[in-house]
Amino acid sequence: MPIAAPAASVRLEEIELRVLHLPLVSPFTTSFGTETVREVIVVRARTTDGVDGWGEIVTQHMPSYSSEYTHGAWDVATRWLAPALLARDAIAPEEVPAVFDPFVGHRMAKGGLELAVVDAALRTQSRSFASYLGAERTAVPSGVSVGIQADPVALVETVAGYLDEGYVRIKIKIRPGRDLADTEAVRSAFPGIPLQVDANSAYTLADADTLAQLDRFGLLLIEQPLEEDDIVDHAALAQRLKTPICLDESITSAKAARDALALGATTVINVKAGRVGGYLEAVRIADLCEAAGIPVWCGGMLETGIGRAANASLAALPAFTLPGDVSASDRFYARDIVTEPAVLRDGHVAVPDGPGLGVEIDADMLEAVTVERRTLRR
Ligand SMILES: [Mg+2]
Structure with a gap:
């Protein structure tokens, strides 16, 4: 809204x-x-x-x-x-x-x-930022983004650690040569977990056959397989894959989101406030997705406690139907720059309810x- x-x-x-x-x-x-x-x-x-x-x-x-x-x-x-x-x-x-x-x-x-x-x-x-945006939840389910590790064995070990901590969804980064074996290793070690992959624009349409092989792993989605401005190619790729495509880098505004949806280039959207020019535009994109019946989730940019508090508030809006990358602060930082860094409790991060962002520096x-x-x- x-x-x-x-x-x-x-x-x-x-x-x-x-x-x-x-x-x-x-x-x-x-x-x-x-x-x-x-x-x-x-x-x-x-x-x-x-x-x-x-x-x-x-x-x-x-x-x-x-x-x-x-x-x-x-x-x-x-x-x-x-x-x-x-x-x-x-x-x-x-x-x-x-x-x-x-x-x-x-x-x-x-x-x-x-x-x-x-x-x-x-x-x-x-007034709290969460209530200002129209958030309805007091905590948001927390997913984690796992970078490319030394090899698939190390990746499985790292993922196991995050699952032990309670993260409810795993995302692994992939790139050419570090895609099928990595995904297969995680999927066979943890057959039931909500799993998705993020290519960060590393492929071209010529890689469609490789990317189609990801279909067998029952992924929630594949994030940004092609370049930022490859909207038409993403639409063509979507025809070749069963795995839903979720655009990240390409969604730079509500207008870009509307165009990508109209062209069939994406069926899920990762919203990042920074990428789209702020939280007001992010809410506009969430509204657009909600109206179109498209799942939306909140991505992350390795935020400090400031942006992390803001992201937790955004992710608490009703439009956000998939767990996002709003992880606990200690997934990235030994010590944050806020006095109440985000922590993981039962797989969730609390939505701050104090004045403004609800965190102190x-x-x-x-x-x-x-x-x-x-x-x-x-
Ligand atoms: Mg991404």
Whole structure:
């Protein structure tokens, strides 16, 4: 459903951006490469009333998952986006997309700044982000995304560990040469588990015969087998596979989602707020999927406690009918930058219900992992 009650307008005093280097508990490998440290930008938007709102720009160090990357986002945020927000006399969160409209692209940067403004406005009103979005659940089922391991034996071991922790759905990353044997190993070790694979754009339509062999593993879906702009090829591939195709990288907006659905390129959608320019657009996509009877779930970008709290709230909307990648914080980080990191309980992550995002910043940890900082003032 659309946002029922708009948030209050706020007058911004300053916007602070920080680049963080947050060590990962284990390397995370996808078809794009390996990360050992999560480089991410955290945004603090302070109102003239002294209320701080927090957001997270989920870009990565390199433009690999998308064309956006840390220092591209840093530049556009400090040069254009933050000054545009500070130039406004007062601003309601719902007006942020219009303020950013003159600037093409850079959706992750826009989404991170928008979240900070939403959080500031909701904290001002003592309203939770979950209720603002229209969430109905108090906890969300938690899936885990498992990177490519040394070999299928190591993969099965890693998956077993996550199943022991209670994760209710397993997703494994695949790439050419690390697809059929990896999937077969996990499926034969755990015949009954909800299992899906994520190719992160690593294939072309010429690989259709290989991808069709995944049909025998009874997967929930295959995520983004082809390139971001291969919408027509995804529609052609869908005709060749029994496994449902779920687009991730390709779904950059509600318009892109509508087009992909109309063309039959996808029958499930992974929503990531950063990828689509913010949580308001993410809700629009969820609404679209709900109206079309298409399952939707919440993906992840190795978020800190800020984005993780926001994702748990988004995933609690009624449209989200499949478990998402909203894992516990300790799946990625030994110590998070919030004082109440997401934990796994009975396979679920709680939806924060305090004001704004419902989490508080661990100031010492934030300071310890900050490698760059810039404050812009009105
Ligand atoms: Mg994905």
